[in-house]
Amino acid sequence: MNTNLPTQQIICVACPKGCRLNIQRDGDQVLVSNQGCKRGVEYAHGEVKDPRRMVATTVRIEGARHPLLPVYTASPFPKGRIFELLAELRNLQIQAPVKEGQIILENALDTGIPVLASRDMEPLIPDGSR
């Protein structure tokens, strides 16, 4: 840690520990301290340069036990574009059956990140009970 540089404190979310990282910027360099493991350093660099989050939401599904299918981004998604992605997913209508891990949206907002189904969704059973 360089005592001459201003320090920003952020909480690492790479795992549930929630380490409080100290971040300092020295020109293009990002200095990280107080991390519990190396994932903290990666997280801090990401937070400074390109903050991302896993996004989990639901899309409409037809012919299934439930009206909604839970979905998630296969990898962390640019934080600044989350609401844009949610709007895009709101336009989708999926048809049962669906398998867990099935691709629901191939290339979300041209990020190259696919959106996947979080579970199997079998077709509605014939007697109509949900």
Place this chain on the structure above:
Amino acid sequence: MKIENCDIAVIGSGPGGLAAAMAARQNGAKKVLLIERDREPGGILLQCIHNGFGVEIFKKDLPGPAYAQHFINEAQSAGVEFLLDTMVLEITKDKRIFASNKKEGMFEIQAKAIILAMGCRERTRAQVRLPGARPAGVYTAGTAQRWVNVEGFMPGKQVVILGSGDIGMIMARRLTFEGAKVERVLEIMPYLSGLMRNYVQCLQDFGIPLLMQHTVKRIIGNERVEAVETIAVDDRWQEVAGSEEIIPCDTLLLSVGLIPENELSRQVGIQLDPLTSGPFVDNHFQTSIEGFFAAGNVVHVYDLVDWVTGAGLRAGESAALYAHGKLHGNKKVTIQHGQNVHHVIPHSLDISSLAFHEEQLQMRVTRPLEHPVKVQVMNGNEVIASKALPYARPGEMVTISLKDKHMEPLQNAGQLVVRVVEREE
């Protein structure tokens, strides 16, 4: 009345029950019945659509339904028989289960061992004694979660959340995603009750204000919630006069704690620990009645599902051994909670099993310790095991393991005390 026989009956198909049923089969139990009152297995994981599950077991960041799907598939391939849409009404000491469903009506199951995996329930408005009117619009966070994520309803448009539990914070983000405005999250304690990462990802990311040492003084509205009056509290939970604020909203969500669900356990006479509201268990997760095991949130509330799965696997293994007469009642030492520790699971330990298993002691601390600490297992004045941690917080479970090397020093122990003490850096 139809009677069905089985080796092991598991009540509840959440992560604890799924793991227990699967492990029972894998450890030689022939017929394993997994009884679930919902129409599909998976428990509350199915409505926990957010990520963060499986970091310990799979080294992956999975959503709840995907985590459940993995163990549903595993349990099915292990030969577990699922009994869905089936409600357990009563269990008896001789291991009979009375249950009912649409197809069979009421029927009986005779098991050799029973695993309790009923999970936990949310604390409700009545249990936190919130004053004011009783309009529509006051729900537990988990109820709202089920509506939003599974059934497709929104609880309201303008929301205040009482309690900084994980489900409350996660619902703050979820409702924001779906277009609602979350005005405040209030926490009566001076510290967060959920995980720090959820504060960052669910509140801070979306600019949702969290007020510590604040609570709801009054709910306003007749037909529907119109506003809540909030108030600050001091360190002794006394209201600070003059700090009142009226926040217009149509919904108040409660995320004020979880309680292990033990109606069936209580009814059959299993001894419950008042500190956890769950059964007293030994390291095999056997309860005070022989042949009854308990796994997961029914024992004590976990922070991570991965540990619930771990507990389920152990309970399933133990129950399978018991059903075949191979789980022996050896001499046990009791485990007590010491300084800064709220409770420790298990309550007692069969020392001889350290030869086969590393035994994990799981605990919650009573208050945040934001400096280096050590967890110590004490036999009188002797330190049996010690583990250093950078900090300890009530929101996160703390663990320490005992191994085969501890068998020798514990030969004559009667009682162990687990404590968390400050450490010089």
